[in-house]
Amino acid sequence: MKESIQDIDVRACQFAEKAHAGTYRKGTNIPYMTHLEETADIVRTLTDNKKIIAAAYLHDVLEDTSCTVSDIEEQFGVDVARLVESETENKYHGKPKGDTWKTRKEETIHHLQDASVETKMITLGDKLSNIRSIERDYEQIGNQLWERFNVKDPQMHAWYYRSVCDSLKELEGYSAWKELDRLIKEVFNQ
Structure with a gap:
Protein backbone atom coordinates (compact mmCIF):
# COMPACT_ATOMS: atom_id res chain seq x y z
CA MET A 1 0.00 0.00 0.00
CA LYS A 2 1.39 3.36 -1.06
CA GLU A 3 1.70 5.98 1.69
CA SER A 4 0.18 9.40 1.17
CA ILE A 5 2.16 12.38 -0.06
CA GLN A 6 1.70 13.92 3.40
CA ASP A 7 3.99 11.24 4.81
CA ILE A 8 6.77 11.63 2.25
CA ASP A 9 8.85 14.02 4.36
CA VAL A 10 8.54 11.78 7.44
CA ARG A 11 9.57 8.74 5.40
CA ALA A 12 12.49 10.69 3.92
CA CYS A 13 13.68 11.63 7.40
CA GLN A 14 13.59 7.96 8.45
CA PHE A 15 15.35 6.87 5.25
CA ALA A 16 18.10 9.47 5.69
CA GLU A 17 18.57 8.49 9.32
CA LYS A 18 19.20 4.87 8.31
CA ALA A 19 21.40 5.80 5.35
CA HIS A 20 23.62 8.12 7.43
CA ALA A 21 23.61 5.98 10.61
CA GLY A 22 26.91 6.13 12.47
CA THR A 23 28.21 9.21 10.62
CA TYR A 24 29.14 12.54 12.18
CA ARG A 25 29.73 16.17 11.21
CA LYS A 26 33.36 16.80 10.19
CA GLY A 27 35.69 16.85 13.15
CA THR A 28 32.89 16.46 15.73
CA ASN A 29 30.88 13.84 17.57
CA ILE A 30 27.63 15.45 16.38
CA PRO A 31 25.48 12.94 14.45
CA TYR A 32 25.27 13.84 10.78
CA MET A 33 21.49 13.59 10.96
CA THR A 34 21.37 16.91 12.82
CA HIS A 35 22.54 18.64 9.62
CA LEU A 36 19.82 16.98 7.57
CA GLU A 37 17.14 17.90 10.11
CA GLU A 38 18.34 21.50 10.22
CA THR A 39 18.43 21.67 6.41
CA ALA A 40 14.84 20.39 6.21
CA ASP A 41 13.74 22.82 8.95
CA ILE A 42 15.22 25.73 6.99
CA VAL A 43 13.54 24.52 3.79
CA ARG A 44 10.22 24.41 5.70
CA THR A 45 10.56 28.19 6.18
CA LEU A 46 10.71 28.53 2.39
CA THR A 47 7.95 26.13 1.30
CA ASP A 48 5.34 23.71 2.56
CA ASN A 49 5.88 21.38 -0.41
CA LYS A 50 6.49 17.96 1.18
CA LYS A 51 8.49 16.70 -1.82
CA ILE A 52 10.99 19.55 -1.51
CA ILE A 53 11.26 18.99 2.24
CA ALA A 54 11.78 15.26 1.63
CA ALA A 55 14.57 16.07 -0.84
CA ALA A 56 16.15 18.32 1.80
CA TYR A 57 16.39 15.36 4.17
CA LEU A 58 17.87 13.25 1.38
CA HIS A 59 20.18 15.85 -0.19
CA ASP A 60 23.41 14.08 0.83
CA VAL A 61 22.48 10.42 0.37
CA LEU A 62 23.87 10.20 -3.16
CA GLU A 63 27.13 11.93 -2.19
CA ASP A 64 27.80 10.23 1.12
CA THR A 65 26.10 6.81 1.15
CA SER A 66 25.67 3.81 -1.12
CA CYS A 67 22.15 4.90 -2.10
CA THR A 68 21.45 5.45 -5.78
CA VAL A 69 19.06 7.67 -7.71
CA SER A 70 17.05 4.51 -8.44
CA ASP A 71 16.73 3.82 -4.71
CA ILE A 72 15.35 7.31 -4.10
CA GLU A 73 13.07 7.14 -7.12
CA GLU A 74 11.69 3.78 -5.99
CA GLN A 75 11.01 5.02 -2.45
CA PHE A 76 9.98 8.63 -3.09
CA GLY A 77 9.20 9.06 -6.79
CA VAL A 78 10.79 10.80 -9.75
CA ASP A 79 10.26 14.37 -8.50
CA VAL A 80 12.13 13.83 -5.23
CA ALA A 81 14.87 11.80 -6.95
CA ARG A 82 15.46 14.57 -9.50
CA LEU A 83 15.65 17.22 -6.76
CA VAL A 84 18.19 15.18 -4.79
CA GLU A 85 20.19 14.50 -7.93
CA SER A 86 20.11 18.19 -8.84
CA GLU A 87 21.57 19.15 -5.45
CA THR A 88 24.24 16.43 -5.52
CA GLU A 89 27.87 17.31 -6.14
CA ASN A 90 30.05 15.16 -8.40
CA LYS A 91 32.61 13.79 -5.92
CA TYR A 92 35.07 12.55 -8.58
CA HIS A 93 35.46 9.25 -6.73
CA GLY A 94 38.96 7.86 -6.92
CA LYS A 95 40.62 11.27 -7.00
CA PRO A 96 41.88 13.11 -3.91
CA LYS A 97 39.14 15.41 -2.59
CA GLY A 98 41.57 18.29 -2.10
CA ASP A 99 42.60 18.06 -5.76
CA THR A 100 39.02 18.23 -7.03
CA TRP A 101 37.62 20.70 -4.48
CA LYS A 102 37.74 23.86 -6.61
CA THR A 103 36.39 22.08 -9.70
CA ARG A 104 33.51 20.62 -7.69
CA LYS A 105 32.65 23.99 -6.18
CA GLU A 106 32.83 25.78 -9.54
CA GLU A 107 30.48 23.16 -11.00
CA THR A 108 28.03 23.73 -8.14
CA ILE A 109 28.09 27.50 -8.63
CA HIS A 110 27.62 27.15 -12.39
CA HIS A 111 24.77 24.65 -11.91
CA LEU A 112 22.95 26.98 -9.50
CA GLN A 113 22.74 29.74 -12.12
CA ASP A 114 20.14 27.75 -14.06
CA ALA A 115 18.79 25.50 -11.29
CA SER A 116 15.13 25.39 -10.37
CA VAL A 117 13.91 27.44 -7.43
CA GLU A 118 13.23 24.15 -5.63
CA THR A 119 16.88 23.10 -5.97
CA LYS A 120 17.94 26.55 -4.82
CA MET A 121 15.76 26.20 -1.71
CA ILE A 122 17.47 22.93 -0.79
CA THR A 123 20.90 24.44 -1.45
CA LEU A 124 20.02 27.44 0.73
CA GLY A 125 18.98 25.13 3.57
CA ASP A 126 22.16 23.07 3.18
CA LYS A 127 24.57 26.02 3.03
CA LEU A 128 22.86 27.94 5.85
CA SER A 129 23.08 24.87 8.07
CA ASN A 130 26.76 24.49 7.15
CA ILE A 131 27.68 28.13 7.79
CA ARG A 132 25.86 28.06 11.14
CA SER A 133 28.00 25.07 12.08
CA ILE A 134 31.16 26.80 10.88
CA GLU A 135 30.31 29.89 12.91
CA ARG A 136 29.65 27.88 16.09
CA ASP A 137 32.79 25.81 15.73
CA GLU A 147 42.03 21.77 9.40
CA ARG A 148 38.84 19.68 9.17
CA PHE A 149 38.38 20.48 5.52
CA ASN A 150 40.03 19.17 2.36
CA VAL A 151 40.92 22.77 1.48
CA LYS A 152 42.31 24.55 4.52
CA ASP A 153 42.39 28.13 3.19
CA PRO A 154 39.45 30.05 4.70
CA GLN A 155 39.50 32.49 1.79
CA MET A 156 38.64 29.68 -0.59
CA HIS A 157 35.65 28.84 1.59
CA ALA A 158 34.73 32.53 1.65
CA TRP A 159 34.83 32.61 -2.16
CA TYR A 160 32.63 29.51 -2.37
CA TYR A 161 30.02 30.61 0.15
CA ARG A 162 29.80 34.13 -1.31
CA SER A 163 29.43 32.71 -4.83
CA VAL A 164 26.69 30.30 -3.73
CA CYS A 165 24.86 33.04 -1.86
CA ASP A 166 25.00 35.27 -4.93
CA SER A 167 23.68 32.39 -7.05
CA LEU A 168 20.72 32.11 -4.68
CA LYS A 169 19.82 35.82 -4.94
CA GLU A 170 16.41 34.82 -6.29
CA LEU A 171 15.62 33.88 -2.66
CA GLU A 172 16.91 37.11 -1.10
CA GLY A 173 13.44 38.02 0.17
CA TYR A 174 13.56 35.11 2.64
CA SER A 175 15.05 35.47 6.11
CA ALA A 176 17.11 32.31 5.49
CA TRP A 177 18.94 33.99 2.58
CA LYS A 178 19.49 37.12 4.66
CA GLU A 179 20.94 35.01 7.48
CA LEU A 180 23.26 33.20 5.07
CA ASP A 181 24.46 36.53 3.66
CA ARG A 182 25.03 37.95 7.16
CA LEU A 183 26.87 34.88 8.46
CA ILE A 184 29.17 34.81 5.43
CA LYS A 185 30.11 38.42 6.16
CA GLU A 186 30.65 37.68 9.85
CA VAL A 187 32.55 34.40 9.51
CA PHE A 188 34.82 35.61 6.72
CA ASN A 189 35.11 39.27 7.82
CA GLN A 190 33.72 40.55 4.52
Missing part, protein backbone atom coordinates in the same frame (compact mmCIF):
# COMPACT_ATOMS: atom_id res chain seq x y z
CA TYR A 138 34.96 28.79 14.80
CA GLU A 139 33.90 30.52 18.02
CA GLN A 140 35.10 27.46 19.95
CA ILE A 141 38.31 26.46 18.19
CA GLY A 142 39.26 29.40 15.95
CA ASN A 143 41.46 28.77 12.92
CA GLN A 144 41.89 25.12 13.88
CA LEU A 145 38.47 24.69 12.29
CA TRP A 146 39.90 24.87 8.78
Whole structure:
Protein backbone atom coordinates (compact mmCIF):
# COMPACT_ATOMS: atom_id res chain seq x y z
CA MET A 1 0.00 0.00 0.00
CA LYS A 2 1.39 3.36 -1.06
CA GLU A 3 1.70 5.98 1.69
CA SER A 4 0.18 9.40 1.17
CA ILE A 5 2.16 12.38 -0.06
CA GLN A 6 1.70 13.92 3.40
CA ASP A 7 3.99 11.24 4.81
CA ILE A 8 6.77 11.63 2.25
CA ASP A 9 8.85 14.02 4.36
CA VAL A 10 8.54 11.78 7.44
CA ARG A 11 9.57 8.74 5.40
CA ALA A 12 12.49 10.69 3.92
CA CYS A 13 13.68 11.63 7.40
CA GLN A 14 13.59 7.96 8.45
CA PHE A 15 15.35 6.87 5.25
CA ALA A 16 18.10 9.47 5.69
CA GLU A 17 18.57 8.49 9.32
CA LYS A 18 19.20 4.87 8.31
CA ALA A 19 21.40 5.80 5.35
CA HIS A 20 23.62 8.12 7.43
CA ALA A 21 23.61 5.98 10.61
CA GLY A 22 26.91 6.13 12.47
CA THR A 23 28.21 9.21 10.62
CA TYR A 24 29.14 12.54 12.18
CA ARG A 25 29.73 16.17 11.21
CA LYS A 26 33.36 16.80 10.19
CA GLY A 27 35.69 16.85 13.15
CA THR A 28 32.89 16.46 15.73
CA ASN A 29 30.88 13.84 17.57
CA ILE A 30 27.63 15.45 16.38
CA PRO A 31 25.48 12.94 14.45
CA TYR A 32 25.27 13.84 10.78
CA MET A 33 21.49 13.59 10.96
CA THR A 34 21.37 16.91 12.82
CA HIS A 35 22.54 18.64 9.62
CA LEU A 36 19.82 16.98 7.57
CA GLU A 37 17.14 17.90 10.11
CA GLU A 38 18.34 21.50 10.22
CA THR A 39 18.43 21.67 6.41
CA ALA A 40 14.84 20.39 6.21
CA ASP A 41 13.74 22.82 8.95
CA ILE A 42 15.22 25.73 6.99
CA VAL A 43 13.54 24.52 3.79
CA ARG A 44 10.22 24.41 5.70
CA THR A 45 10.56 28.19 6.18
CA LEU A 46 10.71 28.53 2.39
CA THR A 47 7.95 26.13 1.30
CA ASP A 48 5.34 23.71 2.56
CA ASN A 49 5.88 21.38 -0.41
CA LYS A 50 6.49 17.96 1.18
CA LYS A 51 8.49 16.70 -1.82
CA ILE A 52 10.99 19.55 -1.51
CA ILE A 53 11.26 18.99 2.24
CA ALA A 54 11.78 15.26 1.63
CA ALA A 55 14.57 16.07 -0.84
CA ALA A 56 16.15 18.32 1.80
CA TYR A 57 16.39 15.36 4.17
CA LEU A 58 17.87 13.25 1.38
CA HIS A 59 20.18 15.85 -0.19
CA ASP A 60 23.41 14.08 0.83
CA VAL A 61 22.48 10.42 0.37
CA LEU A 62 23.87 10.20 -3.16
CA GLU A 63 27.13 11.93 -2.19
CA ASP A 64 27.80 10.23 1.12
CA THR A 65 26.10 6.81 1.15
CA SER A 66 25.67 3.81 -1.12
CA CYS A 67 22.15 4.90 -2.10
CA THR A 68 21.45 5.45 -5.78
CA VAL A 69 19.06 7.67 -7.71
CA SER A 70 17.05 4.51 -8.44
CA ASP A 71 16.73 3.82 -4.71
CA ILE A 72 15.35 7.31 -4.10
CA GLU A 73 13.07 7.14 -7.12
CA GLU A 74 11.69 3.78 -5.99
CA GLN A 75 11.01 5.02 -2.45
CA PHE A 76 9.98 8.63 -3.09
CA GLY A 77 9.20 9.06 -6.79
CA VAL A 78 10.79 10.80 -9.75
CA ASP A 79 10.26 14.37 -8.50
CA VAL A 80 12.13 13.83 -5.23
CA ALA A 81 14.87 11.80 -6.95
CA ARG A 82 15.46 14.57 -9.50
CA LEU A 83 15.65 17.22 -6.76
CA VAL A 84 18.19 15.18 -4.79
CA GLU A 85 20.19 14.50 -7.93
CA SER A 86 20.11 18.19 -8.84
CA GLU A 87 21.57 19.15 -5.45
CA THR A 88 24.24 16.43 -5.52
CA GLU A 89 27.87 17.31 -6.14
CA ASN A 90 30.05 15.16 -8.40
CA LYS A 91 32.61 13.79 -5.92
CA TYR A 92 35.07 12.55 -8.58
CA HIS A 93 35.46 9.25 -6.73
CA GLY A 94 38.96 7.86 -6.92
CA LYS A 95 40.62 11.27 -7.00
CA PRO A 96 41.88 13.11 -3.91
CA LYS A 97 39.14 15.41 -2.59
CA GLY A 98 41.57 18.29 -2.10
CA ASP A 99 42.60 18.06 -5.76
CA THR A 100 39.02 18.23 -7.03
CA TRP A 101 37.62 20.70 -4.48
CA LYS A 102 37.74 23.86 -6.61
CA THR A 103 36.39 22.08 -9.70
CA ARG A 104 33.51 20.62 -7.69
CA LYS A 105 32.65 23.99 -6.18
CA GLU A 106 32.83 25.78 -9.54
CA GLU A 107 30.48 23.16 -11.00
CA THR A 108 28.03 23.73 -8.14
CA ILE A 109 28.09 27.50 -8.63
CA HIS A 110 27.62 27.15 -12.39
CA HIS A 111 24.77 24.65 -11.91
CA LEU A 112 22.95 26.98 -9.50
CA GLN A 113 22.74 29.74 -12.12
CA ASP A 114 20.14 27.75 -14.06
CA ALA A 115 18.79 25.50 -11.29
CA SER A 116 15.13 25.39 -10.37
CA VAL A 117 13.91 27.44 -7.43
CA GLU A 118 13.23 24.15 -5.63
CA THR A 119 16.88 23.10 -5.97
CA LYS A 120 17.94 26.55 -4.82
CA MET A 121 15.76 26.20 -1.71
CA ILE A 122 17.47 22.93 -0.79
CA THR A 123 20.90 24.44 -1.45
CA LEU A 124 20.02 27.44 0.73
CA GLY A 125 18.98 25.13 3.57
CA ASP A 126 22.16 23.07 3.18
CA LYS A 127 24.57 26.02 3.03
CA LEU A 128 22.86 27.94 5.85
CA SER A 129 23.08 24.87 8.07
CA ASN A 130 26.76 24.49 7.15
CA ILE A 131 27.68 28.13 7.79
CA ARG A 132 25.86 28.06 11.14
CA SER A 133 28.00 25.07 12.08
CA ILE A 134 31.16 26.80 10.88
CA GLU A 135 30.31 29.89 12.91
CA ARG A 136 29.65 27.88 16.09
CA ASP A 137 32.79 25.81 15.73
CA TYR A 138 34.96 28.79 14.80
CA GLU A 139 33.90 30.52 18.02
CA GLN A 140 35.10 27.46 19.95
CA ILE A 141 38.31 26.46 18.19
CA GLY A 142 39.26 29.40 15.95
CA ASN A 143 41.46 28.77 12.92
CA GLN A 144 41.89 25.12 13.88
CA LEU A 145 38.47 24.69 12.29
CA TRP A 146 39.90 24.87 8.78
CA GLU A 147 42.03 21.77 9.40
CA ARG A 148 38.84 19.68 9.17
CA PHE A 149 38.38 20.48 5.52
CA ASN A 150 40.03 19.17 2.36
CA VAL A 151 40.92 22.77 1.48
CA LYS A 152 42.31 24.55 4.52
CA ASP A 153 42.39 28.13 3.19
CA PRO A 154 39.45 30.05 4.70
CA GLN A 155 39.50 32.49 1.79
CA MET A 156 38.64 29.68 -0.59
CA HIS A 157 35.65 28.84 1.59
CA ALA A 158 34.73 32.53 1.65
CA TRP A 159 34.83 32.61 -2.16
CA TYR A 160 32.63 29.51 -2.37
CA TYR A 161 30.02 30.61 0.15
CA ARG A 162 29.80 34.13 -1.31
CA SER A 163 29.43 32.71 -4.83
CA VAL A 164 26.69 30.30 -3.73
CA CYS A 165 24.86 33.04 -1.86
CA ASP A 166 25.00 35.27 -4.93
CA SER A 167 23.68 32.39 -7.05
CA LEU A 168 20.72 32.11 -4.68
CA LYS A 169 19.82 35.82 -4.94
CA GLU A 170 16.41 34.82 -6.29
CA LEU A 171 15.62 33.88 -2.66
CA GLU A 172 16.91 37.11 -1.10
CA GLY A 173 13.44 38.02 0.17
CA TYR A 174 13.56 35.11 2.64
CA SER A 175 15.05 35.47 6.11
CA ALA A 176 17.11 32.31 5.49
CA TRP A 177 18.94 33.99 2.58
CA LYS A 178 19.49 37.12 4.66
CA GLU A 179 20.94 35.01 7.48
CA LEU A 180 23.26 33.20 5.07
CA ASP A 181 24.46 36.53 3.66
CA ARG A 182 25.03 37.95 7.16
CA LEU A 183 26.87 34.88 8.46
CA ILE A 184 29.17 34.81 5.43
CA LYS A 185 30.11 38.42 6.16
CA GLU A 186 30.65 37.68 9.85
CA VAL A 187 32.55 34.40 9.51
CA PHE A 188 34.82 35.61 6.72
CA ASN A 189 35.11 39.27 7.82
CA GLN A 190 33.72 40.55 4.52
